[in-house]
Amino acid sequence: AQRVTQPEKLLSVFKGAPVELKCNYSYSGSPELFWYVQYSRQRLQLLLRHISRESIKGFTADLNKGETSFHLKKPFAQEEDSAMYYCALVSHTGGFKTIFGAGTRLFVKA
């Protein structure tokens, strides 16, 4: 079954501390993985995708096929990083459905 698991509902860190939001997936085949973010009073939007191998707003995520993980990391958290983060997987069958995890709310304390 295709599934995305985000084990942490809430993650609270101090400003300047490293942050890691965990994501594990279940998918038969080569996965296409994404992180989406929803800031307060803003639309849900793409943060980054594993294909691009890019760093966005200081965040990176590496696909680990052996551990079936796609954790989101940032070495130094900022208060403006406080938001809801969703890990997502695209299923390449029938309409290219995007399957989301339950989300992790990140709270960065001053």
Place this chain on the structure above:
Amino acid sequence: SQTIHQWPATLVQPVGSPLSLECTVEGTSNPNLYWYRQAAGRGLQLLFYSVGIGQISSEVPQNLSASRPQDRQFILSSKKLLLSDSGFYLCAWRSSGANVLTFGAGSRLTVL
């Protein structure tokens, strides 16, 4: 540039009343369209998706239905709302050739 509109933004309806949420996309053609429901602690649940006019796929059996009367219009409906239909509904589109979703601002439905 492409934009996506959802309305109404907020809706309060009595149990048993009908529902119609609309979503339109501008600046693109033949998009894949999706309806999600966002619930706290449960993430985004895919409700329906459409790959073309009149083509609707349902992911979860429920009290809701969807229609796509035009290429860039996607409608979420119900004949009789239940309390459990309350939630935050998101419309999204995906352009062909890319797998990134662009979301609307959402519609918050409260059923009393």
